[in-house]
Amino acid sequence: MNIKKIAVIAGDGIGPEVVAEGIKVMEKAAVLDGRISFEFTHFPWGCEYYLEHGKMMADDGIEQLKAFDAIYLGAVGYPGVPDHISLWDLLLIIRKEFDQYVNLRPIQLLDGATCPITHGTKENIDMLFIRENSEGEYAGAGDWLFKGKQEEVVLQTGVFSRKGTERIMRHAFEVAKKEKKSLTSISKGNALNYSMVFWDEVFEEISQEYPEVETYSYLVDAAAMHMIMDPGRFEVVVTSNLFGDILTDVGAALAGGMGLAAGANINPERTYPSMFEPVHGSAPDIAGKQIANPLAAIWSVSQMFDFFGFEDIGENILQAIEKVMTEGEVLTPDLGGNAKTNEVGERVVQLLK
Ligand SMILES: NC(=O)c1ccc[n+]([C@@H]2O[C@H](COP(=O)([O-])OP(=O)(O)OC[C@H]3O[C@@H](n4cnc5c(N)ncnc54)[C@H](O)[C@@H]3O)[C@@H](O)[C@H]2O)c1
Numbered sequence: 001m002n003i004k005k006i007a008v009i010a011g012d013g014i015g016p017e018v019v020a021e022g023i024k025v026m027e028k029a030a031v032l033d034g035r036i037s038f039e040f041t042h043f044p045w046g047c048e049y050y051l052e053h054g055k056m057m058a059d060d061g062i063e064q065l066k067a068f069d070a071i072y073l074g075a076v077g078y079p080g081v082p083d084h085i086s087l088w089d090l091l092l093i094i095r096k097e098f099d100q101y102v103n104l105r106p107i108q109l110l111d112g113a114t115c116p117i118t119h120g121t122k123e124n125i126d127m128l129f130i131r132e133n134s135e136g137e138y139a140g141a142g143d144w145l146f147k148g149k150q151e152e153v154v155l156q157t158g159v160f161s162r163k164g165t166e167r168i169m170r171h172a173f174e175v176a177k178k179e180k181k182s183l184t185s186i187s188k189g190n191a192l193n194y195s196m197v198f199w200d201e202v203f204e205e206i207s208q209e210y211p212e213v214e215t216y217s218y219l220v221d222a223a224a225m226h227m228i229m230d231p232g233r234f235e236v237v238v239t240s241n242l243f244g245d246i247l248t249d250v251g252a253a254l255a256g257g258m259g260l261a262a263g264a265n266i267n268p269e270r271t272y273p274s275m276f277e278p279v280h281g282s283a284p285d286i287a288g289k290q291i292a293n294p295l296a297a298i299w300s301v302s303q304m305f306d307f308f309g310f311e312d313i314g315e316n317i318l319q320a321i322e323k324v325m326t327e328g329e330v331l332t333p334d335l336g337g338n339a340k341t342n343e344v345g346e347r348v349v350q351l352l353k
Pocket residue numbers: 014018074075076077078079083086087091258259277278279280281282283284285286291292293294296334
């Protein structure tokens with residue numbers, strides 16, 4: 001039996017509500033399959049912890065997490081704690097310390113999901129975004145000079161190292177090659193005359209190693225338009241941290257909303273644990289009401305099974321999610337239903353094969 005140790009950081013707002021459903025699905029899928037099982041350890045870190053202890057996680061939090069095979073995260077952030085603190089002192093630290101430099105975000109229109117564009121179909125909304133997750137605009141480099149003075153200046157520096165840029169692109173090329181799909185790079189070389197010119201050059205260089213992969217390159221503004229007008233042109237996509245963050249929200253909207261958007265933060269070398277989470281935040285506006293959609297959190301569980309090498313179980317979970325959507329009877333209000341969060345989770349569990 002393959003026993004995986006999972007660190008659970010349910011976090012804030014709707015985080016604990018959706019994570020509870022994800023765990024139910026993990027446990028049931030593992031029991032049905034019989035090859036894998038989980039040991040969960042729950043960590044109380046997040047904004048409530050911050051208000052009590054003045055920090056988002058324990059001082060040795062990163063050390064503690066190193067012992068796990070994966071981290072399952074709900075969401076962090078809540079009114080009362082500045083967003084840059086909740087994001088930087090927990091989520092971004094984990095991504096950085098564990099070198100989770102690949103952010104995988106599938107954008108797939110499942111049967112039964114509502115697409116806001118009339119020409120959106122299951123065939124043409126089927127992309128995999130591979131977002132650089134360790135540097136770029138989220139490197140935390142910059143300065144705040146002459147704070148509060150007339151001559152105040154802030155600098156937020158985009159950091160693009162050769163190592164960081166090459167490895168994300170190579171990863172994306174490998175995925176495109178394996179899946180026999182095209183690879184699109186999204187940048188902004190016309191305006192960002194250092195970072196994005198470099199990005200384009202590295203993309204061109206690495207593409208020479210993969211002559212079998214068809215490539216495209218778009219400016220981010222054009223890419224945003226194409227995603228709406230002609231989504232079918234995107235298959236595997238590689239982007240910088242900031243552009244990926246923004247465009248995958250456009251993708252989430254195309255594929256049925258934030259309640260259906262999953263993401264995985266991967267350390268491909270497996271030196272450190274990878275982290276699986278829904279893309280959405282803590283949604284304080286609906287927290288505590290049991291009306292949050294748990295399907296994104298459950299989809300990220302499917303990604304976790306894929307990562308552990310049990311793609312068949314991951315697929316089983318995705319099919320159960322799709323069945324819930326096509327049945328249309330047990331859905332949360334964001335998808336037009338009136339079911340509770342836990343009822344949706346239970347329906348997914350019932351539909352697992
Ligand atoms: N990964 C993370 O932990 C993460 C990501 C984004 C935002 N945040 C934090 O979350 C807090 C709220 O941010 P926000 O309001 O910009 O984004 P959000 O994703 O929490 O919410 C945006 C909108 O989508 C809705 N929504 C989100 N998830 C939903 C779900 N599962 N089911 C139904 N509706 C859902 C919310 O009700 C809200 O109307 C902030 O503190 C922010 O910093 C955290």
